[in-house]
Amino acid sequence: EVRLVESGGDLVRPGGSLRLSCAASGFTFTNHAMHWLRQSPGKGLEWLSGIADSLHGKFYADFVKGRFTISRDNSGNTLHLDMTDLRAEDTAIYYCARDAQDTGMIGYFFDFWGQGTPVTVSS
């Protein structure tokens, strides 16, 4: 059974930093690209970033470039999102999701999602 479990969400002050993690199980982690997405009442669902296997790179939405960094630990089957310079508009539920194709490359739909971890940016 594919399982994705996010953690790390918290209340953080504007300008602060946070690291989110996503523990993956039930599939061969290295065979799939992985993604971070978020959902807030004001902006709906937004894709933030994706990471392919070790050969095919990282991709970011323009509005997080330079502030968020995606990474993966293939030995520990874990996906991370390092977020800096957090703003009120980053308040959302953050989800990790698996890319549906099993080639390790990014670019397909998201077939499994975690349950989400909440991030609140407020003073």
Added chain:
Amino acid sequence: DIRLTQSPSTLSASEGDSVTITCRASRSVRDWLAWYQQKPGQSPKVLIHRTSTLWTGVPPRFSGSGSGTEFTLTISSLQPDDFATYYCLQYYSYSPYTFGQGTKVQIK
């Protein structure tokens, strides 16, 4: 970025009704479109990918069609479990992926 516009934003229907949700893209996404269902407090779940291919375990009352810039999700004979919010996703361009704003299907 490819913009996806869903209509309607809210849809009121009764159990047993057939409903259709439309997703229009600002430019062609060929057939690289998926549909998701989301219930309150849950993460989105894929229903359909590649415009019309049902995901594993999704009942056949769900169907998708379209190509290019106009797509539809149809639910024939609404069941109580189908009252939820539905989103379209384009994955023709993954930089960035984009979603529609959602359509809430509520009980009339």
